[in-house]
Amino acid sequence: MGTSCGSRTCASHAEETQREEGGEDRRLKDQLRRIRHKLLVMSGKGGVGKSSVAAYLALGLSQRGHRVGLLDADLHGPSIPNILGISGMFQVDEEKNLVPHKLHENLEVVSIQCLLEDPDSAVIWRGPVKHGVIRQFVSEVQWGDLDYLVIDCPPGTGDEPLSVAQVIPDAHAVIVTTPQEVALSDVRKSINFCRKVHLPILGLVENMNGLVCPHCGESIPLFGSEGGKRTAERMNVPFLGSLPFEPSVVEAGDSGTPLLGNSDTPSSFLEKLDQLLSTVQERCSPPLPEEKTEETAYKDQKEVPPMEKESFKVAVPTANGLLCNHFGHCERFAVVRVQEGRIVSLEELTPPPHEPGVLPRWISELGVSLVIAGGMGQRAIGLFQERGVRVITGAPPLDPATLVNSYLQGTLVTGANVCDH
Numbered sequence: 001m002g003t004s005c006g007s008r009t010c011a012s013h014a015e016e017t018q019r020e021e022g023g024e025d026r027r028l029k030d031q032l033r034r035i036r037h038k039l040l041v042m043s044g045k046g047g048v049g050k051s052s053v054a055a056y057l058a059l060g061l062s063q064r065g066h067r068v069g070l071l072d073a074d075l076h077g078p079s080i081p082n083i084l085g086i087s088g089m090f091q092v093d094e095e096k097n098l099v100p101h102k103l104h105e106n107l108e109v110v111s112i113q114c115l116l117e118d119p120d121s122a123v124i125w126r127g128p129v130k131h132g133v134i135r136q137f138v139s140e141v142q143w144g145d146l147d148y149l150v151i152d153c154p155p156g157t158g159d160e161p162l163s164v165a166q167v168i169p170d171a172h173a174v175i176v177t178t179p180q181e182v183a184l185s186d187v188r189k190s191i192n193f194c195r196k197v198h199l200p201i202l203g204l205v206e207n208m209n210g211l212v213c214p215h216c217g218e219s220i221p222l223f224g225s226e227g228g229k230r231t232a233e234r235m236n237v238p239f240l241g242s243l244p245f246e247p248s249v250v251e252a253g254d255s256g257t258p259l260l261g262n263s264d265t266p267s268s269f270l271e272k273l274d275q276l277l278s279t280v281q282e283r284c285s286p287p288l289p290e291e292k293t294e295e296t297a298y299k300d301q302k303e304v305p306p307m308e309k310e311s312f313k314v315a316v317p318t319a320n321g322l323l324c325n326h327f328g329h330c331e332r333f334a335v336v337r338v339q340e341g342r343i344v345s346l347e348e349l350t351p352p353p354h355e356p357g358v359l360p361r362w363i364s365e366l367g368v369s370l371v372i373a374g375g376m377g378q379r380a381i382g383l384f385q386e387r388g389v390r391v392i393t394g395a396p397p398l399d400p401a402t403l404v405n406s407y408l409q410g411t412l413v414t415g416a417n418v419c420d421h
């Protein structure tokens with residue numbers, strides 16, 4: 001620190017560094033505010049098709065009219081430019097901000113590969129540490145307003161996904177796997193990694209799930225079948241869908257001419273991709289509560305005031321990893337511990353069998369002081385109140401970490417208590 005030597009030069013240098021860091025923080029926050037959904041595509045193991053899934057997700061979402069950014073953060077083996085047929089260097093504007101490659105109207109791409117041969121890259125991308133590079137990829141690229149930023153991470157649970165989780169606190173993981181056991185044991189590690197670093201999981205994608213026979217149309221299970229789906233169920237993670245193995249995907253990847261939805265050639269890969277895209281869109285924009293029209297749901301919406309204390313426990317009833325609307329009949333409870341305004345742990349617990357009055361007692365004895373629920377009966381609400389536990393009802397069906405984070409950031413908006421009986 002500059003203050004330790006008492007020199008004016010050192011002190012002013014430290015102030016300048018602090019100012020720069022403050023400026024970078026502001027730039028990063030401003031940038032993140034302009035991007036609605038941040039999807040981190042990761043896999044426990046290499047070669048499962050993670051980059052292909054990231055590229056096709058980005059392409060597909062952009063073809064559906066969304067503004068999409070695709071960030072190739074696979075610092076060791078960037079392959080997005082090859083898959084999409086992008087070559088050459090990126091442009092840099094007067095302020096040394098990187099201008100992403102515009103693949104078409106709605107899709108912009110940035111990859112480390114297009115910077116590596118640039119002799120000036122060290123100047124533009126200061127601090128050649130991975131965390132710094134990823135941070136700069138987000139804050140110093142002219143992404144503009146985006147609906148989705150899809151980030152392709154290297155395989156494994158190393159520095160890069162950790163950096164993304166830290167740099168982008170509201171990122172969601174899309175975990176890609178193939179159906180065979182050797183890949184699934186790695187995917188379990190990825191799921192545990194996400195839980196450890198409180199990176200919410202949007203869901204699991206199973207790639208190369210069978211080859212569709214061109215003669216009879218039957219699916220040949222090249223790497224086993226539906227292992228990813230079973231793992232998702234077992235580990236309480238939403239399953240987003242399967243993509244088949246299709247030789248044209250390899251050819252398209254090798255030639256840099258991705259398959260497009262407007263070709264006349266039938267493609268089971270594109271058919272399944274279409275379903276996957278719909279599921280991703282649905283998961284990113286939670287549906288309005290059942291039995292509600294848009295008008296009544298908005299009428300019921302309210303902002304939630306924060307807790308007075310900074311350290312407390314929150315319980316969220318869940319099913320399949322998401323908030324469950326029916327409080328008394330949920331599969332599990334996520335108990336989230338918050339300290340000094342940040343999530344420090346998340347534990348999933350199985351509740352005792354449902355009987356009137358049991359859950360409020362069990363939850364309050366866990367030391368919980370806030371319950372975030374979808375629907376809850378008045379009797380249970382009353383029992384919580386007697387025990388000094390605050391209840392928020394009408395929360396959307398999202399995963400517990402996202403709900404608690406938005407509560408902490410003051411952005412949790414609730415609708416009506418849909419199970420009020």
Ligand SMILES: Nc1ncnc2c1ncn2[C@@H]1O[C@H](COP(=O)(O)OP(=O)(O)OP(=O)(O)O)[C@@H](O)[C@H]1O
Pocket residue numbers: 043045046047048049050051052053074077079154155207208243244245246247248249250251253254269
């Ligand atoms: N559904 C699919 N059908 C056929 N080939 C596929 C499919 N998905 C990916 N591939 C092919 O598999 C190979 C590996 O894919 P990709 O580079 O996307 O994997 P990856 O998991 O990102 O690998 P890594 O991160 O280890 O570089 C590529 O040749 C790609 O074209």
